[in-house]
Amino acid sequence: MNLTHADILEAWGTHLAQGRRRSPHTVRAYVATAARLLDEHPVTDWPTLARFDTAVLREQLASRRADGLSNVSAARELSALKGFLAFARSQAGEIDASLPRMRGPRIKKGLPRPITPDEAVNLAVAVDEDAAEPWIGARDRAVLLLLYGAGLRIAEALSLKGSALPLGEVLQVTGKGGKQRVVPILPIVRDGVADYVAKSPWGAPRDEPLFRGAKGGPLSQGMVQKAVARARVSLGLPPTATPHALRHSFATHLLGAGADLRSLQELLGHASLGSTQIYTKVDAAVLLDVYRNAHPREQA
Structure with missing residues (x-):
C-alpha cells in the first residue's frame, strides 16, 4: 500500500502525541526532522523506510551539520531519526529488527548555575x-x-x-x-x-x-x-x-x-x-x- 509523505508524517505525529505523550513542541520538532529525511529520501511505504540504515542517518546528519547544526541540535536530531525509524519498523511488522547503530556527537554538559x-x-x-x-x-x-x-x-x-x-x-x-x-x-x-x-x-x-x-x-x-x-x-x-x-x-x-x-x-x-x-x-x-x-x- 502506497502512502504519501503526509500520511507517514501524520501517523508519526499521532504516535508521538498520543502514544508517547510528547509535548506539542517536541511533536513539531520530531515531525519536522522526519519530513527532512523524507525530502532527501522519498519513500511511499513503511517497509522501505524501515530498511534505512546507518549510512542514511550519517548522510542526513552530515547534510544538517553542513547547514551549521550545533552538537546539541545534532544529537537531538539523531534521537528523533532513530525514534522515527523504530516507529517505521513497528508499522512494517519488524518489531524485533535492530536499529542502525550510530553515536551522536559529544556534548559537553554545562553545570546549572544556582543562585543563593x-x-x-x-x-x-x-x-x-x-x-x-x-x-x-x-x-x-x-x-x-x-x-x-x-x-x-x-x-x-x-x-x-x-x-x-x-x-x-x-x-x-x-x-x-x-x-x-x-x-x-x-x-x-x-x-x-x-x-x-x-x-x-x-x-x-x-x-x-x-x-x-x-x-x-x-x-x-x-x-x-x-x-x-x-x-x-x-x-x-x-x-x-x-x-x-x-x-x-x-x-x-x-x-x-x-x-x-x-x-x-x-x-x-x-x-x-x-x-x-x-x-x-x-x-x-x-x-x-x-x-x-x-x-x-x-x-x-
Whole structure:
C-alpha cells in the first residue's frame, strides 16, 4: 500500500502525541526532522523506510551539520531519526529488527548555575514590587515561590488549575511524560499562592488555570521570564538568574543541606538518577566558590 509523505508524517505525529505523550513542541520538532529525511529520501511505504540504515542517518546528519547544526541540535536530531525509524519498523511488522547503530556527537554538559537563598527570595520580592498591578506582582511571586520552594518546572507551575486549592502540606504534580509525583509545600509557598488568589480578579475556578495573564487567559512562560529579567537587572544578578535557575537552586540547596540523591530524584521528577547526579557537581562547585571567596589564603 502506497502512502504519501503526509500520511507517514501524520501517523508519526499521532504516535508521538498520543502514544508517547510528547509535548506539542517536541511533536513539531520530531515531525519536522522526519519530513527532512523524507525530502532527501522519498519513500511511499513503511517497509522501505524501515530498511534505512546507518549510512542514511550519517548522510542526513552530515547534510544538517553542513547547514551549521550545533552538537546539541545534532544529537537531538539523531534521537528523533532513530525514534522515527523504530516507529517505521513497528508499522512494517519488524518489531524485533535492530536499529542502525550510530553515536551522536559529544556534548559537553554545562553545570546549572544556582543562585543563593537570599537572591532567590529577593528575586521573588522584586517581581512583586516591580509589577504594574498588585495582583500581578502577587501572581509572579507565587510562581517563583513554587519554583524555588517546591522545585517545580515553570511549565508544571503554570499547568496548575484551581482544583489544586487550597494547597495543603503536599501537592501532586504532573511532570514530563505525564509522570506524577508528590512534593511538599512550605508555609511560605502556601501563603504566597493564597495571597495571589485573594488579589486576583479572576478567582480560581476548579477547571481553569490557576495562574492568569492580564487579560484572563493562561499565564505564559514568557511573561514570567520577562518579569524575572527586569527584576534581576534591578538586583544586579547575572543573566543566568532565570526562572529555571530557581529549580536548580532548590536542588542544589537541598543537596547541600544533606538530602540524598534518591529523594532529590523523586522531588524533581527525574526519570533517571543520572539526571539528578549533576547536582553533586553543582554543590561541589558552589563550595569551591565559597572557599575561594572566603579562605584567608585565597585573599592573600
